Amino acid sequence: MSNVRYVYGLTSALLVGGAAVSLATGYPAGAQVAQNDDSVMNRMAPVEGAPASFADLTQQLQPAVVNIATRQSVEVNRNPFAGTPFAELFNRRGGNEPQRREAQSLGSGFIISADGFVVTNNHVVAPNNRATLEEITVTMPDGREYEAELIGADPASDLAVLKISSNETFPFVQFGDSSAARVGDWVVAIGNPFGLGGTVTSGIVSAVYRNTGQGGAYDRYIQTDASINRGNSGGPLFDMRGNVIGINNAIFSPSGGSVGIGFAIPAEIAAPIVAELREGNAIERGFLGVGLQPIDDDFADALGLEQDRGEIIGNVQEDSAADQAGLRAGDIIVTVAGQPVTSDQTVSFLVANIAPGETVPITVLRDGERIQLEATLGRRPSEQELAQQQQTFDPDSEEPMSPEQSDELIAESLGLQVLELNAQIRRSLGVSAETTGLVIGAVDPNSDAARKGLRRGDLILTANNESIGTIEALRTQVNEAEAQNRDALLLRIQRRGAPPRFVPIRLR
Numbered sequence: 086m087s088n089v090r091y092v093y094g095l096t097s098a099l100l101v102g103g104a105a106v107s108l109a110t111g112y113p114a115g116a117q118v119a120q121n122d123d124s125v126m127n128r129m130a131p132v133e134g135a136p137a138s139f140a141d142l143t144q145q146l147q148p149a150v151v152n153i154a155t156r157q158s159v160e161v162n163r164n165p166f167a168g169t170p171f172a173e174l175f176n177r178r179g180g181n182e183p184q185r186r187e188a189q190s191l192g193s194g195f196i197i198s199a200d201g202f203v204v205t206n207n208h209v210v211a212p213n214n215r216a217t218l219e220e221i222t223v224t225m226p227d228g229r230e231y232e233a234e235l236i237g238a239d240p241a242s243d244l245a246v247l248k249i250s251s252n253e254t255f256p257f258v259q260f261g262d263s264s265a266a267r268v269g270d271w272v273v274a275i276g277n278p279f280g281l282g283g284t285v286t287s288g289i290v291s292a293v294y295r296n297t298g299q300g301g302a303y304d305r306y307i308q309t310d311a312s313i314n315r316g317n318s319g320g321p322l323f324d325m326r327g328n329v330i331g332i333n334n335a336i337f338s339p340s341g342g343s344v345g346i347g348f349a350i351p352a353e354i355a356a357p358i359v360a361e362l363r364e365g366n367a368i369e370r371g372f373l374g375v376g377l378q379p380i381d382d383d384f385a386d387a388l389g390l391e392q393d394r395g396e397i398i399g400n401v402q403e404d405s406a407a408d409q410a411g412l413r414a415g416d417i418i419v420t421v422a423g424q425p426v427t428s429d430q431t432v433s434f435l436v437a438n439i440a441p442g443e444t445v446p447i448t449v450l451r452d453g454e455r456i457q458l459e460a461t462l463g464r465r466p467s468e469q470e471l472a473q474q475q476q477t478f479d480p481d482s483e484e485p486m487s488p489e490q491s492d493e494l495i496a497e498s499l500g501l502q503v504l505e506l507n508a509q510i511r512r513s514l515g516v517s518a519e520t521t522g523l524v525i526g527a528v529d530p531n532s533d534a535a536r537k538g539l540r541r542g543d544l545i546l547t548a549n550n551e552s553i554g555t556i557e558a559l560r561t562q563v564n565e566a567e568a569q570n571r572d573a574l575l576l577r578i579q580r581r582g583a584p585p586r587f588v589p590i591r592l593r
Contacts, residue, residue: 136271136325139273139285139287142273142323142325142327143273143275143285145327146258146273146275146321146323146327147226147275147283147285148225148226148256149195149196149255149256149257149258150193150194150195150196150226150258150275150276150283150320150321151193151194151195151196151203151223151224151225151226152191152192152193152194152223152224152277152280152282153191153192153193153194153203153205153209153210153221153222153223153224153233153247153277153319154189154190154191154221154222154224155189155190155191155209155210155218155219155220155221155222156189156219156220156222157189157190157212157213157216157217157218157219158186158216158217158219159186159213159216159217190209190210190213191209191277191280191316192205192206192208192209192210192277192316192317192318192319192320193205193209193275193276193277193316193317193318193319193320193333194209194223194247194319194320195258195275195319195320195321195329196249196255196256196257196258197257197258197259197260197359198255198257199254199255199257200248200254200255201231201248201249201251201253201255202236202246202247202248202249202363203223203233203246203247203248203249204244204245204246204247204319204332204355204359205244205245205247205318205319205332206243206244206245206318206319206332206334207238207239207240207242207243207244207245208243208318209245209318209319210235210238210245210247211238211240211245218235220232221233221234221235221247223247223249224282226282226283231249231250231251232249232250233247233248233249233250234247234248234250235247236248236362236363236365237361237362237363237365237366238362239358239362239368240467240468241301241302241303241368241370241437241465241468242302242303242350242354242355242358242368243303243334243350244332244350244355244358244359244362245319245362246359246362246363258321258323258327258328258329259328259329260328260329260330260352260355260356260359261324261326261328261329261330261352262328262330262352262353263293263307263330263331263351263352263353263354264351264353266290266293266307266324266330266351267290267293268289268290268291268292268293269289269290270289270290270324270325271287271288271289271324271325272287272288272289272290272309272311272322272323272324272325272330272331273285273286273287273311273322273323273325274286274287274288274309274311274312274313274317274320274321274322274323274333274347274349275320275321275323276313276316276317276318276319276320276321276333277316277317277320278312278313278314278315278316278317279314279315279316280316281316286311286312286313287311288309288310288311288312288345289309289310289311290307290308290309291308291309291310291346292307292308293307293308293351294306294307294351294429294430295307295308295348295429296428296429296431297335297337297348301433302370302433302434302436302437302465303350303354303434303437304431304433304434305351305354305429305430305431305434306331306334306335306348306349306350306351307322307330307331307348307349307350307351308346308347308348309322309331309347309348309349310345310346310347311347312343312345312347313333313336313343313347314336314342314343317333317347318333318334319332319333319334320332320333321333322349328352329352330349330351330352331349331350331351331352331355332349332350332352332355333347333348333349334348334349334350335347335348336348369440369441369464369465370436370437370438370439370440370441370464370465371406371436371437371438371439371440371441371443371445371462371463371464371465372405372406372436372437372441372462372463372464372465372466373405373406373407373412373432373436373460373462373463374401374402374405374406374407374408374463375398375399375400375401375402375405375407375412375418375432376398376399376400376401377396377397377398377399377418377431377432377433378396378397378399379396379428379431380394380395380396380397380417384397388417388450389453390417390450394419394425394426394427395417395418395419395426395450396417396418396426396431396432397415397416397417397418398412398413398414398415398416398417398418399414400414400508401413401414402508403508403518405463406460406461406462406463407460409460409461410447410458410459410460410461411458412447412449412458412460413451415451416449416450416451416456417449417450417451418432418447418448418449419448419449419450419455420446420447420448421435421436421445421446421447422435422439422445422446422447423446436462436465437465439462440462441462441463441464441465442461442462443461443462444459444460444461444462445459445460445462446458446459447459447460479513480513480514480524480541480542480581481541481542482541492556492559492560494560494563494564495556495559495560495563496529497593498563498567498574498592498593499532499534499563499574499590499592499593500528500529500531500532500533500534500535500590500593501525501527501528501529501532501534501539502525502526502527502528503523503524503525503526503545503556503559504523504524504526505523505554505555505556506520506521506522506523506524506554510524514542514544514581515581516544520544521546521552521553521554522544522545522546522553522554522579523544523545523553523554523555523556523559524542524543524544524545525539525540525541525542525543525544525545526541527541528540528541532590532593533573533590533591533593534590537588537589537590538588539578539588539590542580542581543578543579543580544578544579544580545559545576545577545578546577546578546579546585547576547577548562548563548574548575548576548577549562549565549566549574549575550575550577562574563592566592567592571592572591572592573589573590573591573592574589574590574592575587575588575589575590576588576589576590
């Protein structure tokens with residue numbers, strides 16, 4: 086299956102489909118140094134107006150663009166509760182253990198060094214839910230295949246770096262200066278759409294620094310009308326000098342196919358991240374700890390603002406950099422570190438490009454007055470941690486939380502899915518910041534916990550009279566009970582509107 090991210094309305098999804106077909110081509114002499122050959126580049130540079138042909142440019146650059154395929158092992162539940170909210174939460178003994186099946190993905194990439202380092206999108210090589218990455222195969226334009234190793238990945242920017250497992254010398258391309266790109270500049274995209282391999286399309290830069298409204302630290306793209314489809318993910322977007330100014334990443338499409346609106350990660354964002362990943366370093370970013378909404382015309386009119394600039398704070402995380410700096414819900418952030426907050430330059434983008442621990446000035450509008458504050462930034466959590474922090478919790482809903490948050494030992498032994506308390510969950514349950522415990526997210530209907538009346542939204546305060554504040558703490562108590570050959574675990578349960586009570590839950 087091949088991957089291209091789709092942006093449509095306010096939703097984004099990864100696409101799959103298609104089998105790979107590699108088109109055989111030959112390497113022109115000196116392909117790996119073509120970018121440094123002035124005579125070649127001068128010949129390829131177009132005169133004013135449309136270039137007569139992209140053939141010379143394509144011939145020099147195409148050998149460095151590769152197809153990427155992955156093989157993944159996927160865990161599949163054989164569960165009698167298939168089709169219910171508990172289908173993916175609880176595995177059963179007696180022949181119902183999960184099975185593993187094979188899955189594949191396809192995408193594009195490009196070589197950035199003679200020794201075989203490859204850049205692609207993280208979503209091209211990242212395992213799907215409940216999957217394990219088994220193998221990455223890089224296919225050259227002439228059909229040669231190589232195994233590759235994942236050197237580093239960064240889900241926040243959707244970038245990944247691979248290393249081809251070979252001592253050969255490979256053709257390569259280099260990053261250019263995307264900040265110099267102008268609307269109307271010619272660009273060329275090369276990639277693996279629909280598994281066809283070696284496909285070249287051309288177009289122009291439709292917009293620079295386009296914000297798609299998807300949020301996140303890197304919602305800032307080069308927009309192009311060069312055709313980008315399934316399988317183009319991770320492929321390069323070239324300028325007319327043969328430099329990579331973008332990495333094809335997403336499309337806007339009501340139909341699932343290209344409609345002339347594609348998005349590429351700008352090279353000025355990608356290059357420093359790729360350099361860190363190539364060295365095996367983790368990417369650390371600043372973090373403020375606020376929930377934000379952009380200021381549109383209606384917001385500006387309602388607040389009496391002269392222009393729709395800035396972002397309004399919807400909530401402030403407890404003990405975050407924003408909380409310690411004195412930021413409040415309702416404040417409008419208009420500058421960060423002296424940089425204006427606009428639709429193309431969001432607070433998340435500005436903060437993510439500042440190192441954790443740095444103190445930055447922040448200007449806010451509060452009750453019509455401009456206030457200058459200083460915040461010492463924290464470390465941005467992982468994308469998974471952010472998703473958990475932002476996830477709302479409805480204690481009255483019958484839908485369980487995501488299976489990835491379920492602890493296997495606790496689910497198997499107690500028939501419970503439990504979650505650690507955060508600010509959102511505390512507000513949903515109406516409990517104070519001082520309350521220590523775990524909240525029950527789902528209960529296996531065939532468990533002793535269900536027979537004893539435990540339900541979603543109940544708090545577990547203690548286990549065997551030991552305070553429980555983390556999933557690890559509850560797991561420890563389960564292990565200790567089993568080590569002592571106990572058949573049950575004593576939980577202290579708090580339900581909204583009722584006093585705490587002790588409930589012994591039999592272990593399975």
